Amino acid sequence: MNRSASIKDVANQAGVAVGTVSNVLNYPDRVSPRTKERVQQAIEELGFVRNDAARQLRAGHSRTIGLIVLDVGNPFFTAVVRAAEDAAALLGSAVLLGDSGHDASRESNYIDLFQEQRVQGLLIVPVGDVTGRIDQLRERGVPTVLVDRLADESKYSSVSVDDDAGGYLAARHLLDSGRRRLAFVGGPASIRQIADRLQGAQRAVGEEPGATLELLDSDGQTVLAGRSVGDMLVERGQLPDGIFCANDLLALGVMQSLAMTHRLRIPEDVALIGYDDIDFAASAVVPLSSIRQPTQALGRTAIELLVEEAEAESPIHRAVIFTPELVVRQSTGAARSTAGAAGSSPQGGRL
Amino acid sequence: MNRSASIKDVANQAGVAVGTVSNVLNYPDRVSPRTKERVQQAIEELGFVRNDAARQLRAGHSRTIGLIVLDVGNPFFTAVVRAAEDAAALLGSAVLLGDSGHDASRESNYIDLFQEQRVQGLLIVPVGDVTGRIDQLRERGVPTVLVDRLADESKYSSVSVDDDAGGYLAARHLLDSGRRRLAFVGGPASIRQIADRLQGAQRAVGEEPGATLELLDSDGQTVLAGRSVGDMLVERGQLPDGIFCANDLLALGVMQSLAMTHRLRIPEDVALIGYDDIDFAASAVVPLSSIRQPTQALGRTAIELLVEEAEAESPIHRAVIFTPELVVRQSTGAARSTAGAAGSSPQGGRL
DNA sequence: CCTCGTTTTTGAATCGTTTCATTAGTACGA
């Protein structure tokens, strides 16, 4: 009920100086066993808990790293967050998580908040153009790394995945399995990732004489949006024989519409491939082929780059680009009806 | 690059005392317009950002509330988190999120961390028995509210949902639609929520002469676990005509197995109902009936109770219990084949 | 010009920890 015990209270109780208590906490070797024991007992008795605010104040910085993502509801980001948390834990730091929800002003608020908290550094999956803010942060000694967004290596550090290559991989796979009339389902082309995936797909189709790629705009990247695209396809009657969706949620929606509502067979009538390889993809009605992004490596590397930024004397940046990986499952595979996931497992990209 | 500007630097730059700068920041009315302007300009020039650690140290507590959930991957918890964040924001507080992942030691670590941060209070969806820690926290002036877990009102504050009532509602609905051979699919009965839902279902079945309820243990509460239960049911050949799953993920798994792999018709051959009403339920292959829990109200009320706890002189606690709500969709409804979600929308419970 | 009342501004004290230059204590050899 009353105010909690401070290091001074502990020192009194144990009959030592405050510095000694601090040493017990931070440099146990410097303290004689007898004293250490007395102090620890006092800590026990008083229920002393370090005040982190005071530590930070003295240290000049916190032991936290800020991370701002576009949408915590998206399993892809959740996976990246988890990897970053693990990597940060190894450094003895914790991650403060912010969800911008694709909203630039919320993003800006989080940046402000994290600055007040004196985070050690900032990882950000940017909504809009944040280069100005990042420059400002750097002036104030806060290193920043862009995540899932390629940036000019001479000015910023970034970790990203080659979306063009991913798009190529997906379309190439459909073509290799004999499909020729492809369709790309994807949200607003203003989103960089989606535009790049489309571009990669177009490149693959361009290499294959006689193959076509149709563009199907979707309203967002949700399961529901995918369903309505699927319904629309069936209504108009003219079906592609291979569909590449800009993410797995869309693909699952399309699958539901085609396979269940309209009784089409996947992959016999239409092959389907998604992007992200979320957990749900493997356990979908028809296990979904997908493009796996190395979420583990993304999160881990982001932290590594942050450390490099922080330690570098002169401002040297790096742009790490990972290559995504094709995961083949039933939705594009041979016509079997056994369940279960196929595809390679090893997680990781290359530096 | 160099250390960031302090309030003292601003004071020098503006030619005023530190107290004045503080006043500009916290009590602008007390400062004359001329001075205010000078100070604000200095802040601008130096790029001054408040140091939150110093504020907290002085204030004795932070402006954050700790929240520990069992699994951030579960949409149910994500929804509660969001509601709590919104409610906290109205109080000018931020939420620190911790994910215990059903692991008691991780839970304990987060409690320690939040104590060091001097959070204003703690909301916790407990893994094991945390009453000891909560008592300890209270002694140290940290109010705590249990979330999604009913507690002895004389000792703790809690917000929960009446899982017995939810189970009753689900089973009653299956019985009302003419099913008699019911099955309950659910993970380990050691989990309170699951045991309560089962108990409610048993109560409903007991009221209906001739109705039976079979218990099907599942290995966890995931989509995959649901699939294997479904496969098992088909293999052994003896099907119930109504299935109640302890959560939506399980239900979706069962649905995939029965409807897709084994070509059974839902709801004609088997009716299916889940629990939680996650977003995905409405957009499943066959839109899934479910029991909606008032996630909004849960999160909001948790914060309210926390405030009550904090302000109360004498230790007065409250246990708020919400009543869940039946959402009827196609998986238990009349045999139509139109897609789209049915069911009531208004979110919320009652106090 | 002085007084009184009000509005502004001041600056030392405070929060709890870490740091580090000093001091105290101990053991050993000369």
Add this chain to the structure above:
DNA sequence: TCGTACTAATGAAACGATTCAAAAACGAGG
């Protein structure tokens, strides 16, 4: 006994914001 070379313990200073009693500035009225 004294000096030396340690190890252990001390306690004042610093971190940066807020608070608040006291001082200063200002305006109005006499």
